[in-house]
Amino acid sequence: MSNQNLLNTYDDDIVRKFLMACLIWAGVAFLVGLIAALQLAYWPLNLNLEWITFGRLRPLHTNAAIFAFAGNAIFAGIYHSSQRLLKTRMFNDTLSAIHFWGWQLIIVAAAITLPLGYTHGKEYAELEWPIDLSITLIWVVFAVNFFGTIAKRKEKHLYVALWFYIATIVTVAVLHIVNSIEIPVSFMKSYPVFAGIQDALVQWWYGHNAVAFFLTTPFLGLMYYYIPKIANRPVYSYRLSIVHFWALVFLYIWAGPHHLLYTALPEWAQTLGMIFSVMLWAPSWGGMINGLLTLRGAWHLLRTEPTIKFLVTAVTFYAMSTFEGPLLSIKSVNALGHYTDWIIGHVHGGALGWNGFLAFGMAYYLVPKLWKTELFSKKLANTHFWIGTTGILLYYISMWAAGITQGLMWRNIDASGRLLYPDFVETVTKIVPLYWVRALGGLFFLTGYLIMMYNITKTIQQGNAAKATETIPTPAHQMGSHEHETGHRKLEGMATVFTVLALIAILVGSVIEIYPTLSLHKYVKQENITSPYTALELAGRDIYIKEGCYVCHSQMIRPMASEVLRYGQPSTLEESMYDRPFQWGSKRTGPDLARVGSKYPNLWHYRHMIDPRTVTPNSIMPNYPWLVQHDTDFLILRKKLSVMKNLGVPYSDAEVSNADIDAQKQAQTIADDLQAQGAPAGLAKKEIVALIAYLQALGQKGVKK
Amino acid sequence: MKQEALTQFQDTHLTIIALMIFAIMFVGTIFFTYHKSRKSFFEKMQNLPLDEGGLQ
Numbered sequence: 001m002s003n004q005n006l007l008n009t010y011d012d013d014i015v016r017k018f019l020m021a022c023l024i025w026a027g028v029a030f031l032v033g034l035i036a037a038l039q040l041a042y043w044p045l046n047l048n049l050e051w052i053t054f055g056r057l058r059p060l061h062t063n064a065a066i067f068a069f070a071g072n073a074i075f076a077g078i079y080h081s082s083q084r085l086l087k088t089r090m091f092n093d094t095l096s097a098i099h100f101w102g103w104q105l106i107i108v109a110a111a112i113t114l115p116l117g118y119t120h121g122k123e124y125a126e127l128e129w130p131i132d133l134s135i136t137l138i139w140v141v142f143a144v145n146f147f148g149t150i151a152k153r154k155e156k157h158l159y160v161a162l163w164f165y166i167a168t169i170v171t172v173a174v175l176h177i178v179n180s181i182e183i184p185v186s187f188m189k190s191y192p193v194f195a196g197i198q199d200a201l202v203q204w205w206y207g208h209n210a211v212a213f214f215l216t217t218p219f220l221g222l223m224y225y226y227i228p229k230i231a232n233r234p235v236y237s238y239r240l241s242i243v244h245f246w247a248l249v250f251l252y253i254w255a256g257p258h259h260l261l262y263t264a265l266p267e268w269a270q271t272l273g274m275i276f277s278v279m280l281w282a283p284s285w286g287g288m289i290n291g292l293l294t295l296r297g298a299w300h301l302l303r304t305e306p307t308i309k310f311l312v313t314a315v316t317f318y319a320m321s322t323f324e325g326p327l328l329s330i331k332s333v334n335a336l337g338h339y340t341d342w343i344i345g346h347v348h349g350g351a352l353g354w355n356g357f358l359a360f361g362m363a364y365y366l367v368p369k370l371w372k373t374e375l376f377s378k379k380l381a382n383t384h385f386w387i388g389t390t391g392i393l394l395y396y397i398s399m400w401a402a403g404i405t406q407g408l409m410w411r412n413i414d415a416s417g418r419l420l421y422p423d424f425v426e427t428v429t430k431i432v433p434l435y436w437v438r439a440l441g442g443l444f445f446l447t448g449y450l451i452m453m454y455n456i457t458k459t460i461q462q463g464n465a466a467k468a469t470e471t472i473p474t475p476a477h478q479m480g481s482h483e484h485e486t487g488h489r490k491l492e493g494m495a496t497v498f499t500v501l502a503l504i505a506i507l508v509g510s511v512i513e514i515y516p517t518l519s520l521h522k523y524v525k526q527e528n529i530t531s532p533y534t535a536l537e538l539a540g541r542d543i544y545i546k547e548g549c550y551v552c553h554s555q556m557i558r559p560m561a562s563e564v565l566r567y568g569q570p571s572t573l574e575e576s577m578y579d580r581p582f583q584w585g586s587k588r589t590g591p592d593l594a595r596v597g598s599k600y601p602n603l604w605h606y607r608h609m610i611d612p613r614t615v616t617p618n619s620i621m622p623n624y625p626w627l628v629q630h631d632t633d634f635l636i637l638r639k640k641l642s643v644m645k646n647l648g649v650p651y652s653d654a655e656v657s658n659a660d661i662d663a664q665k666q667a668q669t670i671a672d673d674l675q676a677q678g679a680p681a682g683l684a685k686k687e688i689v690a691l692i693a694y695l696q697a698l699g700q701k702g703v704k705k
Numbered sequence: 706m707k708q709e710a711l712t713q714f715q716d717t718h719l720t721i722i723a724l725m726i727f728a729i730m731f732v733g734t735i736f737f738t739y740h741k742s743r744k745s746f747f748e749k750m751q752n753l754p755l756d757e758g759g760l761q
Binding site for chain 2: 081084085155157159160224225228229232233234235238239242243246247250251254268271272275276279505508509512516
């Protein structure tokens with residue numbers, strides 16, 4: 001094909017690439033998820049192997065699901081629909097290729113570094129700084145390519161799906177950059193500049209908006225393109241889609257603090273998060289209704305077209321999740337649901353139902369189109385649909401039951417004012433059967449996926465990608481008429497203005513929310529009421545982060561009677577003021593650890609870490625035998641303390657320059673104690689001792705002794 | 706003491722400002738969107754995804 005001809009065709013090759021990547025990574029994400037689910041049901045599946053222990057596997061699962069599966073799905077859909085909506089080829093094929101290969105490389109880097117324990121210890125932002133930088137770079141490439149395409153478009157007006165893409169690109173950039181401001185300590189280790197409460201707020205502003213602008217807005221854009229496209233009828237109400245867009249984008253950005261209700265976050269920020277989360281219900285459902293009613297008068301398609309079935313069910317799950325989300329943001333409901341499996345169920349309703357099914361529906365539509373053929377088997381697609389739906393329901397219902405059961409057990413206080421279930425592990429064994437049901441749900445979902453892969457492989461085999469190039473209609477009669485334009489119409493022509501407005505919408509919320517908290521923290525710091533970690537404790541803390549203990553343990557005691565009875569006084573802002581990153585956690589598969597310091601003797605921790613069941617029968621916590629084999633890196637501690645000092649932690653010069661020596665001394669004391677209690681000799685330089693030092697320091701640094 | 710007071714820190718005016726900004730934005734969007742003169746334009750817009758210039 002000549003160059004000129006090439007320019008007159010859509011670049012579907014890049015769409016095929018992203019789509020294939022999406023489908024392949026999906027398998028990885030689902031499989032790793034299933035293994036992680038099984039590990040919770042049956043702890044020996046941690047296999048005593050550090051690389052696949054739950055604490056490291058779970059971040060791999062979430063990253064694979066979000067950035068590899070959903071990410072590639074978004075890119076496939078955006079590259080496909082934007083070219084058609086803008087009636088032009090992508091801006092630059094080389095940029096497309098760099099975007100594609102760069103993104104896959106990032107995923108591979110994640111798949112290697114996460115099992116090795118290189119992590120920030122912040123959920124969905126685990127990847128270490130060199131990878132963070134690459135993400136920024138590739139995202140910029142994507143942005144340039146996308147906005148370049150908009151600039152050379154042959155359709156004057158921007159359809160609403162494109163608005164959602166623009167908001168996605170701009171906001172994800174802002175979120176990722178702000179949340180990854182960090183100071184490197186070594187090649188694969190860094191500390192965030194924000195500490196404690198600031199870090200918590202920035203992280204959940206990021207975390208929540210990763211859901212909003214990575215898993216929601218781009219998928220809504222896809223919904224607004226593919227549902228009308230496949231049903232071959234316009235969206236129910238274009239007006240509603242505009243209101244939907246602005247209300248959603250504006251409200252979402254404020255909702256992050258609903259992840260921090262009842263924590264040491266200032267009350268006003270919690271209230272703000274709660275109010276905006278509840279309000280978010282309205283635009284979410286507005287969008288949902290708009291998507292569903294697009295099928296008005298064509299409901300029969302729901303029976304005959306598996307593609308439509310997937311899309312409509314996806315939107316239904318979106319409705320469910322966006323109803324449940326605001327519900328869980330109401331403080332009294334949150335008090336029960338937070339830290340439990342209810343949240344895990346909530347997330348998967350969205351991830352499997354909304355993102356998963358939308359991506360599947362899109363794939364069933366795109367593959368035959370891009371390979372110029374028919375879908376190999378509608379029947380198999382229907383089977384996939386039913387097995388997948390059953391899987392999601394099993395998952396959802398079991399996690400609901402598990403979460404509410406455990407939440408109620410945690411807070412149950414008898415007439416004499418004592419906890420009815422003081423042993424945490426009791427509340428765990430109770431829900432283990434439900435963990436099996438959840439794993440079964442995951443197995444169903446994975447089976448459905450495998451059926452789809454078979455179906456799609458067959459489709460591709462019978463198809464012909466080479467013949468499938470679509471030529472772009474001649475620009476002349478496409479370039480919009482020159483009618484007089486006012487208001488929104490002008491706005492739509494002006495992509496730049498639009499982008500700036502969207503940026504303002506998300507920045508207003510971000511600044512009002514985050515800025516006061518930054519200064520608040522400075523204020524608290526001057527009080528200097530907690531002492532920083534010793535060098536050894538810091539080393540232990542980094543091991544805690546590396547092992548992903550935070551995926552099962554919180555460090556944030558909420559101000560409620562049942563929590564105070566179980567864990568001690570509520571956590572204060574100051575107790576985490578030097579925590580980089582903060583480790584408040586979001587899930588209590590195990591008990592809160594904020595005040596575990598001095599609760600048990602060193603030997604207890606030693607035995608517990610090697611095999612939790614020797615001290616707590618029925619525990620589902622993994623064994624950590626390698627902590628007794630690996631040596632602590634003492635030398636790097638000077639660098640670590642010096643970075644911390646530069647970030648404002650009040651270490652003296654002597655503490656920094658003697659960091660390794662001090663640490664070794666403290667390690668020797670603990671090792672001597674362990675040995676006196678019957679543990680083997682020579683543990684001082686082992687990681688286990690540093691970790692014990694950290695655990696024993698938890699809750700011991702503040703005023704409340 | 707002071708830190709106790711800080712956790713109770715109530716900056717309600719921030720919440721109110723936020724709500725007001727949203728209210729203004731929302732009313733503005735509704736006004737723009739539901740203005741009569743935009744009807745035909747929206748009809749054109751909503752058909753954009755369906756139109757591939759005769760090519761499927």
